[in-house]
Every structure is written in structure tokens, then in C-alpha cells.
Amino acid sequence: MSLLGKKSIGVFCALAMSALFSFGAFAHTISGKVRDVGINQEKDKISVTVDSAGDSSGTDGSVYIFEIKPYQNDLSGRSDYLAKGNIGANQKFSFPLHAGPGELRLYSAFVPAVKVGGRYEMIANRRYIENPEIVAENQEPAFKSRKKRTACRSQYLG
Numbered sequence: 601m602s603l604l605g606k607k608s609i610g611v612f613c614a615l616a617m618s619a620l621f622s623f624g625a626f627a628h629t630i631s632g633k634v635r636d637v638g639i640n641q642e643k644d645k646i647s648v649t650v651d652s653a654g655d656s657s658g659t660d661g662s663v664y665i666f667e668i669k670p671y672q673n674d675l676s677g678r679s680d681y682l683a684k685g686n687i688g689a690n691q692k693f694s695f696p697l698h699a700g701p702g703e704l705r706l707y708s709a710f711v712p713a714v715k716v717g718g719r720y721e722m723i724a725n726r727r728y729i730e731n732p733e734i735v736a737e738n739q740e741p742a743f744k745s746r747k748k749r750t751a752c753r754s755q756y757l758g
Contacts, residue, residue: 633652638731650665659716665695666720668711674722710728
């Protein structure tokens with residue numbers, strides 16, 4: 601009888617450990633893709649288009665857009681999202697280009713995330729602004745020289 605008791609305790613411990621470490625199976629399986637990040641024609645807002653799909657159990661059912669700097673790898677401790685929307689295809693988000701007085705978001709990347717418990721998890725790779733040149737002061741095309749630059753070269757060949 602004591603052998604049966606030891607086996608049942610072993611089975612119980614194995615089940616308890618597998619249940620303890622398999623909470624990931626109950627978490628979200630949402631994946632996303634940032635399709636477009638651009639500055640609007642009025643040069644005052646950034647628009648982001650996101651596709652997201654999957655099982656949202658374990659989340660609050662929303663997608664959040666975060667600004668992320670080039671040196672940041674995750675959203676640890678962050679709760680300062682820029683926009684919030686629904687999970688789904690072709691979701692459009694918009695927020696100001698200016699982060700503060702004289703501070704543009706030109707060098708930032710943007711990433712979608714979902715809220716799991718009290719923290720945010722990224723569901724896609726970061727994406728940078730695709731048209732930063734729209735806010736440049738000088739909109740003139742770059743000068744292209746039509747001269748051949750062979751004069752200096754022929755000097756050394758002959």
C-alpha cells in the first residue's frame with residue numbers, strides 16, 4: 601500500500617508542476633504587423649496602421665501603440681501608450697507628431713502591444729516613420745552635377 605501512495609504523490613507532483621509551468625498555454629496568441637507609419641500632409645500627426653489577429657484570452661482585448669526608442673528592446677515597466685484600439689485588420693491609430701515643445705518623434709519607432717495582466721507585451725516588430733522628409737525645411741531636390749569627373753583621373757593615367 602505504501603508503494604501506491606508514493607506513486608500517487610509522484611503523479612500529483614508531476615501534474616502540479618506541469619500546471620504551474622504551462623500558464624503560457626492559457627495566454628494570448630495574438631500576432632500583429634505594422635503596415636504603415638507616416639506623417640500626415642498637415643505635418644502635425646503620425647498615423648499607424650496595424651493588422652492583428654489571434655486569441656485574445658488573457659488580455660483586455662485591445663491593441664496599444666507605444667513609442668519606443670532605438671536603444672529600447674521591450675516595454676518593461678511602461679504604461680505610457682500613445683493610442684488604444686481594437687484587435688483586428690486594418691486598424692488605424694493617430695497621435696501628435698510633437699512629443700512636447702520642440703520635440704519631434706522623428707527618430708522613434710512604434711510598436712503594437714497587448715495588455716497581459718498588469719504589463720504590456722509587444723506583438724510585432726518595431727517600425728520607423730517612413731516619410732520623415734515631409735517635415736524638412738528645404739524641399740528642393742538635391743543638386744546633381746552633370747559634369748564628368750575624369751579630369752583628375754586622366755592626370756594620373758598619362
